[in-house]
Amino acid sequence: MKKSLLVLSISCALATSWAMADDERDDVLRHSADLETIRVQALPLRRTALESAQPVDVLAGEALDDRRGMTLGETLQNQPGVHSSYYGPGSGRPIIRGLGGPRVRILEDGLSTGDASAPSDDHAVSLDPMLIDQIEILRGPATLLYGSGASGGVVNVIDNRIPERLPGEPIAGRFEVRGDTVADERSGVLRLDGGGGQFAWHLDGTWRDTDDYEIPGAARREFEDHDEQHLDHEHDDDHDLADDGILPNSFVDNRSGTLGASWIGDRGFIGGAFRVFESEYGIPAPHSHGEDEDHDDEHASFDQDHGDEEDEFAFIDLEQRSWNLKAGLDQPLPGVARSTFRLGYNDYTHREIEMEGEYDEDHDGDDDHDHDHEPTVFDVQTWQSRLVLETVPTAGWEGAIGVQFDSEEFVAVGEEAFVAPNETDSLAAFTLQEHRFGDVTLSLGARIERTRVEAELDLHDDDHEDEDHGHDDHDDGPEVDFDTDQRDFTTFSASLGGIWQMSELWHSSLNVAHAQRAPSATELFSNGPHLATFSFEIGDPGLDREQTLSWDLGLHRHATAFDLDVNVFHKQIDDFIYLADTGMEVEGFAVRRAVQQDATFYGLEVAAAWQLHGTTLGDFDLRLGYDLVRGELDAGGDLPRISPQRLSSGIAWHSGPWRAGLEWQRVFRQDRVADFETETPGYNLVNARFGYAFSLGERPYELYLSGRNLGNNEARVHTSFLRDYAPLPGRNFRLGLRGTF
Numbered sequence: 145m146k147k148s149l150l151v152l153s154i155s156c157a158l159a160t161s162w163a164m165a166d167d168e169r170d171d172v173l174r175h176s177a178d179l180e181t182i183r184v185q186a187l188p189l190r191r192t193a194l195e196s197a198q199p200v201d202v203l204a205g206e207a208l209d210d211r212r213g214m215t216l217g218e219t220l221q222n223q224p225g226v227h228s229s230y231y232g233p234g235s236g237r238p239i240i241r242g243l244g245g246p247r248v249r250i251l252e253d254g255l256s257t258g259d260a261s262a263p264s265d266d267h268a269v270s271l272d273p274m275l276i277d278q279i280e281i282l283r284g285p286a287t288l289l290y291g292s293g294a295s296g297g298v299v300n301v302i303d304n305r306i307p308e309r310l311p312g313e314p315i316a317g318r319f320e321v322r323g324d325t326v327a328d329e330r331s332g333v334l335r336l337d338g339g340g341g342q343f344a345w346h347l348d349g350t351w352r353d354t355d356d357y358e359i360p361g362a363a364r365r366e367f368e369d370h371d372e373q374h375l376d377h378e379h380d381d382d383h384d385l386a387d388d389g390i391l392p393n394s395f396v397d398n399r400s401g402t403l404g405a406s407w408i409g410d411r412g413f414i415g416g417a418f419r420v421f422e423s424e425y426g427i428p429a430p431h432s433h434g435e436d437e438d439h440d441d442e443h444a445s446f447d448q449d450h451g452d453e454e455d456e457f458a459f460i461d462l463e464q465r466s467w468n469l470k471a472g473l474d475q476p477l478p479g480v481a482r483s484t485f486r487l488g489y490n491d492y493t494h495r496e497i498e499m500e501g502e503y504d505e506d507h508d509g510d511d512d513h514d515h516d517h518e519p520t521v522f523d524v525q526t527w528q529s530r531l532v533l534e535t536v537p538t539a540g541w542e543g544a545i546g547v548q549f550d551s552e553e554f555v556a557v558g559e560e561a562f563v564a565p566n567e568t569d570s571l572a573a574f575t576l577q578e579h580r581f582g583d584v585t586l587s588l589g590a591r592i593e594r595t596r597v598e599a600e601l602d603l604h605d606d607d608h609e610d611e612d613h614g615h616d617d618h619d620d621g622p623e624v625d626f627d628t629d630q631r632d633f634t635t636f637s638a639s640l641g642g643i644w645q646m647s648e649l650w651h652s653s654l655n656v657a658h659a660q661r662a663p664s665a666t667e668l669f670s671n672g673p674h675l676a677t678f679s680f681e682i683g684d685p686g687l688d689r690e691q692t693l694s695w696d697l698g699l700h701r702h703a704t705a706f707d708l709d710v711n712v713f714h715k716q717i718d719d720f721i722y723l724a725d726t727g728m729e730v731e732g733f734a735v736r737r738a739v740q741q742d743a744t745f746y747g748l749e750v751a752a753a754w755q756l757h758g759t760t761l762g763d764f765d766l767r768l769g770y771d772l773v774r775g776e777l778d779a780g781g782d783l784p785r786i787s788p789q790r791l792s793s794g795i796a797w798h799s800g801p802w803r804a805g806l807e808w809q810r811v812f813r814q815d816r817v818a819d820f821e822t823e824t825p826g827y828n829l830v831n832a833r834f835g836y837a838f839s840l841g842e843r844p845y846e847l848y849l850s851g852r853n854l855g856n857n858e859a860r861v862h863t864s865f866l867r868d869y870a871p872l873p874g875r876n877f878r879l880g881l882r883g884t885f
Contacts, residue, residue, distance in 0.1 A: 234425025
């Protein structure tokens with residue numbers, strides 16, 4: 145029974161807490177995580193968020209502990225302006241202000257994660273949020289430090305796998321274990337840090353196993369008017385999904401381990417780390433192969449009358465091995481305060497495996513299933529190197545200059561290898577400088593980047609001929625003749641930002657940027673069925689660079705019992721690249737082509753917080769948030785999968801060793817949709833959490849219980865390709881224990 149683990153864990157944890165009641169401490173596990181103390185690692189000079197002229201959000205400490213999900217997207221999805229692509233519980237990438245994919249860069253301590261998550265939403269970001277110490281969300285001029293194409297923003301995660309400081313004791317550790325009721329989750333993390341002399345080392349490991357999760361009703365969304373919604377599924381009764389309140393194929397099994405070590409001297413350090421990340425997770429949406437289909441070309445890829453064919457599910461089995469080197473040296477050259485060099489290599493492979501026949505909830509890997517189709521295999525190898533020189537103040541200006549080289553080889557082999565094997569190389573130089581003029585701090589950023597994208601089109605065509613051999617019923621799709629297999633781009637981006645300290649409490653911010661983004665290999669050279677998007681994707685080697693002119697204006701109040709952040713933003717993107725429906729279909733896949741049109745994104749973000757501390761009942765924190773984003777084509781019409789409006793409120797309470805919180809979020813109906821796109825109903829989510837801190841000797845621990853979606857409401861994520869197949873989990877209770885030793 146799913147609740148058996150929870151009951152057992154509660155019994156053991158309560159016994160421990162009662163035994164240690166005499167050792168309660170009011171300050172146990174109270175991590176300092178405010179804007180005045182957290183230093184942003186992704187920014188030059190490592191200032192705090194309040195000291196910097198850059199727009200940045202930071203999630204750390206207790207706030208991060210309360211938000212940790214199974215994916216990075218889930219962890220960040222409640223931050224202002226941030227949503228998740230949500231492709232089931234195993235895969236979710238951040239979407240920032242309506243932009244995702246290659247327009248949002250995901251970094252681990254300044255280097256790309258080196259996975260395949262950017263070109264496809266069903267590909268997981270290869271990191272475990274349980275290991276993260278701090279998450280930084282960069283917008284504005286600072287994004288140019290990490291890529292011209294990061295028009296949505298940059299997400300940098302810090303896990304300290306390569307030590308930069310000598311430890312305070314020979315060995316110290318941190319752990320967390322937790323379980324839940326909605327998917328029978330069993331997960332945990334163990335981290336050890338230590339050292340001696342001038343050496344420091346780091347060791348960590350995580351595991352997570354979940355079953356298919358419970359949902360309030362049926363998985364497949366039913367529509368009252370099929371013609372209006374273009375999403376009618378006429379399956380036999382034998383193929384109905386999740387009539388018993390379980391979302392099929394939503395399991396997740398993750399493992400990871402890291403070993404790092406450093407030599408640390410008086411002026412600097414040098415260290416390295418090796419990490420293994422493995423994940424097996426289901427894709428909770430069926431798709432079909434076969435010829436007994438009756439499609440209406442006016443409809444999108446979901447318009448299917450499958451007749452006698454059976455739905456097929458797929459799961460992903462991925463493995464990544466990463467090697468990283470990092471070195472820092474103080475005052476290496478005249479005029480340079482500090483230099484930092486990073487080198488990274490990632491070897492990433494995943495297989496997309498289709499399961500034939502009736503889905504079995506008791507999954508045990510691909511060996512237990514018959515496969516009518518060979519797995520589609522994705523291999524990604526990346527090399528990254530980056531040198532940053534932090535400059536000493538010169539005529540009042542200080543900041544950083546740097547160079548970066550990235551190389552990525554991407555190979556997809558199999559029936560649904562939708563993009564040709566390709567290689568992308570880029571070389572960039574960048575700078576970010578700040579100057580304080582009285583109450584105004586100015587920030588200037590610039591980046592020039594040379595990118596080459598080269599595809600092996602002949603090899604891709606040969607692979608598909610081999611896959612199609614012997615399948616007479618296979619439709620090869622539209623005739624596409626790419627006239628080139630290589631593109632070279634030079635992009636230049638520049639930004640200007642400023643902060644005006646209007647008074648001791650209030651300041652305003654303004655950022656203006658012009659950025660260019662080179663098309664990705666997927667946008668240029670796709671030509672095949674893509675299971676994740678339910679489409680037959682066709683790229684365009686003739687695509688031009690995207691050009692973005694953006695501004696954002698902010699008003700902020702901090703360092704008092706009342707904090708306020710209001711941001712208004714606007715992005716005009718010329719030659720915006722997106723997949724447009726053609727109205728045609730191939731074997732149930734909607735044919736979508738990469739096209740360019742001018743587009744506009746604009747929106748509003750509001751976050752307010754009140755602190756009521758020192759009352760007889762304890763300390764209270766009240767929060768209110770709202771965000772809105774619009775994405776429109778200048779020629780008319782809305783862009784697909786744009787985040788809906790959200791309104792949220794919450795209250796947190798601390799008293800001695802106890803803490804608690806209650807949150808409510810309203811996600812509004814999204815009826816501003818693109819052609820062939822369905823509207824998504826609004827929903828309410830109510831979440832709660834309780835925590836009790838205690839100590840064993842001098843070691844702090846916390847026992848916590850949280851509840852999510854307490855109303856057991858059906859909730860579908862509009863930004864997800866799976867919104868009509870996979871609702872969010874139903875009511876869920878999670879019990880966990882975390883501590884240090």
